[in-house]
Amino acid sequence: MPGRALLVALLLAAAISATAIPLDRAGIGWLIGSTASIVALAVTRTKVSWRQAAWGAATLALLGVGTVRAAPWLFVLCVLTAAVTGTLALVDPRTLRAIVASFAIPPAAAVRALPWVRAGVQHRSPGSPARAIGVASVSLILLVVFGALFASADETFAAVLDWALPSVSGSTVSRAVLFFPLLFAVLAGAAFTLAGPPTLGRADLPTRFAFRRSDWAIPVALLDLLFAAFVAVQGTVLFGGTRHVLDPGGPTFANYARGGFWQLLAVTGLTLVVVAIGGRWAPRANRADRVAIRVLLGALALLTLVVVASATYRMNVYEQAYGFTRLRVFVTAVELGLGAVFVAVLVAGVKLRGGWLPRGVLAIATVALLGLAVLNPDRFIADRNVDRFAATGRIDLHYLNTLSADAVPALDRLADNDRACALWLAELRLRREHDDWRSFNLARHQARALLAERPAGSCGGYRG
Structure with missing residues (x-):
């Protein structure tokens, strides 16, 4: 059962998170709430593995993105x-089956933790809930009375209180009533899980059968030949770029890029399925079996990397022709992430040990998303399109106007009416959305300061 220190820590963390987290936007409150939660869970004093610590750090970093990036x-x-990543930090699953099963644990643990918490309250401090409620009520009354007197005595102090305290309204009360118990249940479930980790399948599913070498090697070898023929014959299509598109009868830039992307998805799915089946059931009894696995499955992964490189290049051609958008940047990030996955597949194939691969794929996805946040995609998109405008005279101001406050410093590089048309909507949104301490965001703060110094002005008509 939980000790008194843990119960107090969970209550404080739930209260801090319920107060700090802005549910309608990115803001520093998400980082405050997640930090408070991690500190509270540390009170369990449960020994965690380095993997759990890494997943916990990744969770904190992901929620901290809202402090510096404004893109919703x-x-x-x-x-x-x-x-x-938070689920993985709690459970530390080792196999694919355990990873899938672990996602059902947090909601179940939140329910199972309630009797655990009740037993801890009754055992540690019988009769104390009424006393605690009385102390909290007296403290709140004193703070409200004296805070109101100080606020009426000094306008600056009143302004500070107005900024620091959330406005009390029906929606605020409803939010607190609903959000605090939910957060407490989630945190109690997390503490319950850490205190008594569930037993998930530590070993893989038992092998019921195994292929003979010819059973899998012949189909995979034929597939390798098909891939090799495709890459060889379609070399001009794969890497032709602008020249191939501009040739008479060539495809449009849109068809050129989209064809590569859907091709990538199809090849990715096929390759991962084949590698998973071969890696699971291919025999490894002797040296010839192991060489066959490394050569045939490794060649399939390498050829898929060629297609990944092709699709990435196609998207770059598309972006140079039509400009950068969120979807195009995201697709490029997905393609690069898939390339990293296939590198991991090659490493697993060389070592003939793939138990770490499911966790590795999740780690690659997490690192890729954090890398995208470091890139600052909305600002990157705006910068590239402004550079393209300087080189070609072509720009889509209507689209750029839809970007978040992250893009404001880049769009400020435009001049006169182009600048006004790119920034007026962002300026309007920033005026309507008032940030308090919970929803403070560095990108929005910098954008407000920039537009306060140089307002966007009126848009006389869109270009592009």
Whole structure:
């Protein structure tokens, strides 16, 4: 059962998180809430592995993205990924089956932890809930009375309180009533899981059968030949770039890039399935079996890397022709991440040990997303399009106007009406959205300061 220190830590962390986390936008409150939660869970004094510590650090980094980046789409991806890495930090699954099973543990643990918490409260301090409620009520009354007197006595202090304290309204009360118990249940479930880690399958599924070498080697060898023929015959299509597109009868830039991307997805799925089946059931009884695995599956992964490089190049050609967008940058990031996955597959094939591969793929996805946050995609998109405008005179101001506050410093490089048309909507959003201490965001703060010094002005009509 939980000790008194742990119960107090969980209550404080839930209260801090419920107060600090801004549910409607990215902000520093997400970092504050996640930090408070990790500190509270540390009170369990449970020994964790280096993998759990790494997943926990990744979770904190993902939720901290909201402090410095304003792009909503990027932060949503970070929050969703943080839910995955947070689960891995609690459970430390070793196999693919354990990873899949681990995602059912947090909701189940939140329910199972309630009797555990109740037993700890009754055992450690019988009769104390009423006393604690009384102390909290007296403290709150004193703070409200004296805070109101100080605020009425000094306008600056009143302004500080107005900025620091959330406004009390029906929605604020409803948010606190619903959010605090939910967060406490989640944190109690996490502490319960750390205190008594569940037993997940530490070993892989038992091998019921194994292929003979010819059973798998012949199909994979034929597939290797097909891939090699495709790469050889289609070399002009794969790496033709602008010249291939501009040839008479050549495809449009859109078809050229999209064809490469969907080709990549199809080849990726096929290769991963084949490698997974071969790596799982291919025999390894003698040296010839092991050489066959390394050569045939390794060649398949290498040829897939060629297609990954082709698709990345195609997307670059597309971006040079039509400009950069969020979707195009994200697709490029996915392609590079898939390339890293196939490198990991090659390493696993050389070592003939792939138990770490599922966790490695999740780590690659997490690092790729954090790398995208470091890149600052909205600003990167704006910078590249402004550079392209300087070189070609072509720009889509209507699209650039939809970017987040991250892009404001790059769009400020434009002049006159182009600048106004690129920034007026961002300026309007920043005026309507007031950030308090919970929702403070560095990108929005810098954008407000820049637009306060040089307002966007009126847009006389879009170019592009």
